[in-house]
Amino acid sequence: MEVVKSLLKPKPTPQQQLCEWQCRLRNEGRNIERQIRDMQKEEKKVEKAIWDAAKTGDACS
Numbered sequence: 001m002e003v004v005k006s007l008l009k010p011k012p013t014p015q016q017q018l019c020e021w022q023c024r025l026r027n028e029g030r031n032i033e034r035q036i037r038d039m040q041k042e043e044k045k046v047e048k049a050i051w052d053a054a055k056t057g058d059a060c061s
Contacts, residue, residue: 012020
């Protein structure tokens with residue numbers, strides 16, 4: 001069934017392909033930036049937890 005659909009669907013022009021690829025790249029870039037921000041937030045939380053534990057003298061956890 002997919003073969004029939006691909007035969008009936010017109011091929012995108014190079015301009016359309018460029019637009020689609022650029023859109024995908026922008027989306028992936030935003031996703032990567034979001035993941036980086038999330039990791040940085042988690043890193044700050046861990047650092048704060050370490051500092052809080054050090055202040056209270058809790059060296060075991």
